[in-house]
Amino acid sequence: MRLGLAANRLHHSHREAALFRWLRACERGIRELGVDLHAVGRTYDALAGERILFGYEGLQRYPYGRAGGLMKLVAEVVGMGPERTLDGAIYLIDPVDPSSIFPEAVALKRQCVIHGKPFISTVASARDWIEMERVHAGLPPDPGADALHALETQTLALIAHDAMKPQMLAYAAEQFDVLSRFAGRVATGTTGQRLNELAWSRGWPTDREWVQRFQSGPMGGDAQIADLVLEHRCQRAIFFEDPHVPRQHEADIQLLERAVTTVTDEAVCMTTPRVAARWAEAARRRAQE
Structure with missing residues (x-):
């Protein structure tokens, strides 16, 4: 399993930054699973400075972003042959860092969505993903991830663009119990x-709504849900995006994505049906442990 890895400067600027919090929580799982991490230059250097994943053969260094490191991750998400294909990407985003909206950063997410691969942009999502893969590998649950799986205490956002609504309905029908x-x-x-x-x-x-409805996306519904995320009243979002169609309310969609990355330790976001289905199966299995 190969993942691209990058983090904006804020997330590796000091010992307690987001990148290091995630890796301290998940280093054991990464080693257990044998995950290869293909880290862009500055992110790799930050890990080396903190001696995290020291000696781990699965950690590889890519060029600095300014030398094309992030662009190479985009190409490898698409696929550059058997030895140069990534299974997804972890990109810990600082929403006010200008580099988070550079073309290569936007393209990294877009190509993950197009190819049905995980795009992981928050600490909570990264921790959740490692635990999901541990469960699928038959490893015992990590008590450190119990809070992420306390679904009975959480609110879930279910969002789908027009072309993806049938897939959202099919997903909800299949995973209704979870x-x-x-x-x-x-x-x-x-x-x-x-x-x-x-x-x-x-x-x-029939006298109760299964979901609380907000406005439609073009009328501000994404912004309303973003506010819930910022107020710590929505902890997980399943957001089936259509990357092929321009949208007039693109700014509202980006607002929700920025809200998720703002509360990076608390909000989990999944953007493709394949990843969401794999998560639901892991949640089901973990609850049975």
């Missing part, structure tokens, strides 16, 4: 209505 464990669910207008209709058809009480 999604119903959450303390609450929220969604933007049309998606929320369809999800409620699905839940009622599955026996959910």
